Amino acid sequence: MAHGNRIGVVLAMSWALADFGPSSAAAQVVNRYRVHWRPPSTLEVTATVRADDGWLRMSTTRPLDLPAIEKAGWPALVRLGRVRDATGRALAATPSGDSGWQLAPRPDGAVSLHYELDLGAAQAAGWPAPRELAWGDDALQTVVARALFVSGTAPSASRVTVSVPPGWQVVAPWTRAATGAFRVPTTLDLTENLLAFARTAPTRVRAGGLEVAVVAAGHWRPVVADVRALLAPGIARSAAMWARAQGAYLVVLLPTLERGGEAYRASFAMTVDSAPTLATRARWGHTLLHEIGHYWNGSRVAGADYASSQWFQEGFTDYVASLAMLEGGQQDDAGWRDELQRYIARYERLATPLGQPGTRKGPPLYSGGALLALTWDVRIRSVTQGRARLADALHQLWRDTDAGRRPWNWPDLRAALASTAALDFDGDYARYVMGRAPLPIDDVLRHLGLGAERDSTGHVTRVVPLEGVHPAVRLVPPTR
Numbered sequence: 001m002a003h004g005n006r007i008g009v010v011l012a013m014s015w016a017l018a019d020f021g022p023s024s025a026a027a028q029v030v031n032r033y034r035v036h037w038r039p040p041s042t043l044e045v046t047a048t049v050r051a052d053d054g055w056l057r058m059s060t061t062r063p064l065d066l067p068a069i070e071k072a073g074w075p076a077l078v079r080l081g082r083v084r085d086a087t088g089r090a091l092a093a094t095p096s097g098d099s100g101w102q103l104a105p106r107p108d109g110a111v112s113l114h115y116e117l118d119l120g121a122a123q124a125a126g127w128p129a130p131r132e133l134a135w136g137d138d139a140l141q142t143v144v145a146r147a148l149f150v151s152g153t154a155p156s157a158s159r160v161t162v163s164v165p166p167g168w169q170v171v172a173p174w175t176r177a178a179t180g181a182f183r184v185p186t187t188l189d190l191t192e193n194l195l196a197f198a199r200t201a202p203t204r205v206r207a208g209g210l211e212v213a214v215v216a217a218g219h220w221r222p223v224v225a226d227v228r229a230l231l232a233p234g235i236a237r238s239a240a241m242w243a244r245a246q247g248a249y250l251v252v253l254l255p256t257l258e259r260g261g262e263a264y265r266a267s268f269a270m271t272v273d274s275a276p277t278l279a280t281r282a283r284w285g286h287t288l289l290h291e292i293g294h295y296w297n298g299s300r301v302a303g304a305d306y307a308s309s310q311w312f313q314e315g316f317t318d319y320v321a322s323l324a325m326l327e328g329g330q331q332d333d334a335g336w337r338d339e340l341q342r343y344i345a346r347y348e349r350l351a352t353p354l355g356q357p358g359t360r361k362g363p364p365l366y367s368g369g370a371l372l373a374l375t376w377d378v379r380i381r382s383v384t385q386g387r388a389r390l391a392d393a394l395h396q397l398w399r400d401t402d403a404g405r406r407p408w409n410w411p412d413l414r415a416a417l418a419s420t421a422a423l424d425f426d427g428d429y430a431r432y433v434m435g436r437a438p439l440p441i442d443d444v445l446r447h448l449g450l451g452a453e454r455d456s457t458g459h460v461t462r463v464v465p466l467e468g469v470h471p472a473v474r475l476v477p478p479t480r
């Protein structure tokens with residue numbers, strides 16, 4: 001999900017999960033935001049929010065690239081003006097670290113406030129953290145909603161209207177009401193997203209239940225038709241592996257030369273380290289599908305413990321993206337074997353158990369998780385003679401967690417896996433996730449009719465078809 005330098009993950013996730021709670025009465029509360037963009041770098045907001053507990057909050061998840069935000073959080077970019085409650089009484093708003101402001105006295109009814117978000121420092125610094133903060137040029141401006149929305153009582157719906165100068169349009173990951181206002185079901189949908197202002201209409205893709213808008217800048221523009229051609233089947237196949245999605249989604253493709261992606265609840269921002277071309281399509285295509293895969297795995301289905309579930313959140317998202325590319329014919333057999341080799345080579349560098357990564361997650365963890373997903377997919381298909389596969393367990397997990405409203409623990413995932421085949425998933429979990437036993441790579445490859453070539457030190461240098469070995473398991477039907 002994140003490859004950027006940031007903090008506040010644990011806090012943000014626990015707040016995120018609280019937002020899914022069964023507070024249906026509170027969910028009826030409707031906050032109202034009127035956002036006005038004054039180019040180049042000021043966003044003016046007038047809002048009416050419920051802040052019954054006496055707090056105005058901002059997300060504590062943030063990039064560390066701007067000193068002001070690193071120290072004081074998003075409130076450092078906000079100039080908060082007058083705050084009044086429903087009786088018209090002026091309230092004092094006292095900054096409280098990186099999390100927001102405490103109001104005094106405690107408000108009576110909804111609070112009205114006015115504030116400005118100033119992106120000038122980020123612009124002056126050349127848009128550091130383009131995926132996690134903001135980015136802009138003459139034709140596109142993006143901003144993370146974490147920086148833009150001061151919120152009140154957590155589980156509430158919002159109506160958001162956004163005005164931009166003539167010649168610009170708003171592109172948001174929310175559906176519009178007939179009035180033109182965006183309808184945002186929860187605070188999480190409000191703040192854990194991106195917002196864009198564009199000179200030209202976004203490229204639209206409809207797939208898997210999502211209405212996707214793609215905004216692209218710089219070196220992405222020449223390949224935007226290829227992005228569209230890749231996203232349509234890729235999203236449909238990802239949805240088939242998890243569940244049908246619903247609503248608007250925003251894809252932001254930025255020209256900063258740096259490899260990374262940051263996924264939000266219904267949006268992601270992505271950058272690559274060299275201009276995207278058809279020759280490199282399998283690589284950036286995989287990242288596109290990885291980031292959108294967090295719509296299901298990460299933004300909705302999420303482990304109860306963040307750090308110890310990243311092998312699943314990142315690794316299984318990598319595997320689903322690989323399989324979607326393979327099934328869609330956007331990755332060929334030779335490219336898939338090379339990708340397997342890269343997964344194996346990165347997994348060889350894993351220094352901790354998959355389930356105990358400490359504070360770091362990186363390519364070895366992602367790749368180990370992806371190879372465990374492959375291992376289970378191959379074994380499930382093998383023992384059921386192709387009647388079941390890993391996707392059946394993902395469907396089950398989606399249902400069992402109520403579409404991600406309830407976080408999963410290992411017994412939930414084990415039950416979902418066990419619904420597909422009678423295999424020793426507890427043993428695998430003890431060996432490969434909590435322990436450091438190496439995954440049975442050679443056995444898994446042999447089932448696929450493949451073998452690993454190793455150098456003198458034992459590192460896998462190539463994955464090759466095994467001569468004369470009929471694959472016992474085919475991930476993709478051979479008829480395509």
Ligand SMILES: [Zn+2]
Nearest residue numbers: 001002314317
């Ligand atoms: Zn990810």
